[in-house]
Amino acid sequence: DPFVTDPARDPSLRVLTAKPCNAETPPEALSDFLTPNPTFYVRNHMWVPVVEEPESEYRLSIELPDGEEKSYTIKELKERFPMHKITVTLQCSGNRRKDMTVHAKQTNGLQWTAGAISSAEWEGVKLRDVLADAGIGALGQKLPEDARHVQFMGLEAYGASIPISKAIDPLGDVLLAFKMNGEELPRDHGYPLRVVVPGNVAARSVKWLRKIVVSDEESLSQWQRRDYKCFGPNVSNPDWTKAKSIQEMPIxxxxxxxxxxxxxxxxxxxxxxxxxxxxxxxxxxxxxxxxxxxxxxxxxxxxxxxxxxxxxxxxxxxxxxxxxxxxxxxxxxxxxxxxxxxxxxxxxxxxxxxxxxxxxxxxxxxxxxxxx
Ligand code: MTE
Ligand code: MO
Known part of the structure; x- marks a missing residue:
């Protein structure tokens, strides 16, 4: 059972599934501007990876379009790049899915009510600073033509990507975060390192980040190519290749x-x-x-x-x-x-x-x- 090492969780979370853990923020905690870490909603596709000695053991690797690979320890990331604090709301694409089921018809997925959304102050280094150091996207430098997407891979098997324009935008604020609301990242939320992509669907904010690939293609994962897309209300059996991946969230x-x-x-x-x-x-x-x-x-x-x-x-x-x-x-x-x-x-x-x-x-x- 890969779930035996999952962390203990706050009993007030509204659990939809226990293994993997999917749980909503309870309504009382939704009234806080910043959601307390223990009641921040949890959306896990698999188990929570166990990372024992991140300062010495953990390396984030970055693969560039020409195949070159760089890597950084957590310590290097913290020492070599300026730290930033940014307040960001994460929202699952399935937030309020249950309302669609109730008011329209059956939908397929976790039946979230209005609590698959939470906000925190995240602290970390900017992805664009690290990419520039690795050789991609520095201001004034020409982007290679095959640098179109930035793919993120988690320690379990989850993965997703964002367009390069968001990744290197000086006002895009994409973070490689170590901290959440002033505390070390909780295990459920990506300890020891997660990407936080402000303004985009939370599915792109990959937890337990181990590898970044700058590519001409989107991530090959099902979470990029299939699940997080929408179609016309008449389409019951979609051709997944025909729709764009959800990135920026609607209102x-x-x-x-x-x-x-x-x-x-x-x-x-x-x-x-x-x-x-x-x-x-x-x-x-x-x-x-x-x-x-x-x-x-x-x-x-x-x-x-x-x-x-x-x-x-x-x-x-x-x-x-x-x-x-x-x-x-x-x-x-x-x-x-x-x-x-x-x-x-x-x-x-x-x-x-x-x-x-x-x-x-x-x-x-x-x-x-x-x-x-
Ligand atoms: N990252 C990894 N590695 N594994 C996951 O299962 N779930 C994604 C995203 N990042 C996921 C992940 C989805 S669909 C959502 S909604 C958010 O994480 C949830 O983040 P949270 O659990 O910190 O609220
Ligand atoms: Mo999600």
Whole structure:
């Protein structure tokens, strides 16, 4: 049983599968701006690799398009490159998949609710600095034509890739991270080294990173070539080669808590609703619309001004709404968000249905009965 060496886990995580461990952040922890490490969601495809002496034993190797290979110990990475701290939200492409199943039809994959998303302050060195040292992508230097993708390989067998443009973008902030919220990376989240790709689907933030390959091709893994893609709502048996891999995430939002109005007559029809909104590509959330009558009328939530680190808006925005509950018998609360490019969320899950239930970003609806 390769799972016997998996780490102990916080009992408040909402476990979907135990082996491999797939567990959501509980709603209480979703109200924190930075998710505490023990309740940061866990998405493992396999077991958690055991790494005993990383400072001396662990080497990250980098293979260039001409076949040349360089390698770095953890100590070298820490000593030779400037350290950076960046606040980044990671979100699984399957976040809210269960909503798509409930509101459209059956989807195939872990039935996440709104907790396959979490945020942390990550600390490490920039991938672009290390690649430049290895001989690729320094500012002002011409890129070889066959340097198109940067592939990442984990210690188990997981792998994925990102386009070279993201990897070497001075404002792209891709990190090789050693720390998470000021602590050493927990084993579940990639100890001793993980790549963090801000703004992209979390599937590209490969944990237990052992090798980087700069290539003319995307990663050959199924997680690059198959699973994380979307198709038209009519396509039930997709030709996986025909769609683009998910990279930058689309905009989404969710309600994470509804506070019942207090019992005084005056505030009886007041409601407080809280949640998050997030968009990929570093696009900032600029507006969150709330409806307390199933989407017939709208109001705006207050955006909380949490302070972030990094070149772009890589982190979710928390929001809060207190207002009259318009049709205050049984009702549906709805949230949708808008980002700085004026992207907004689709109204229905049917319109974005795909059999793998990826990117279930439709308006988030929560039923609410006063007095409950
Ligand atoms: N990296 C490795 N090596 N193995 C994995 O199973 N899962 C990916 C990504 N990186 C995975 C991985 C997926 S699909 C997600 S959503 C994120 O890690 C989850 O990161 P977390 O467990 O730190 O929340
Ligand atoms: Mo994921």
């Amino acid at each position: 989404t939002s969710a309600i994470t808590s509804v506070l019942s109005p207090s019992s005084t007559e005056e505030s009886r029809n007041q409601l407080t609703v809280e949640g998050y909104a997030y968009s990929g590509g570093g696009r900032e959330i600029v507006r969150v619309d709330i409806s307390t009558d199933g989407g017939k009328s709208w109001d705006q939530a207050e955006l909380l001004s949490d302070s972030t680190k990094g070149s772009k808006a890589w982190c979710w925005k928390r929001w809060r709404y207190t207002g009259p509950c318009r049709s205050c018998d049984e009702t549906t609360l709805v949230v949708k968000a808008t980002d700085e490019a004026y992207n907004t969320q689709p109204e229905s899950y049917e319109a974005i249905y795909n059999p793998r239930g990826n990117l279930a970003t439709a308006w988030h609806r929560v039923s609410y009965a006063p007095g409950t």
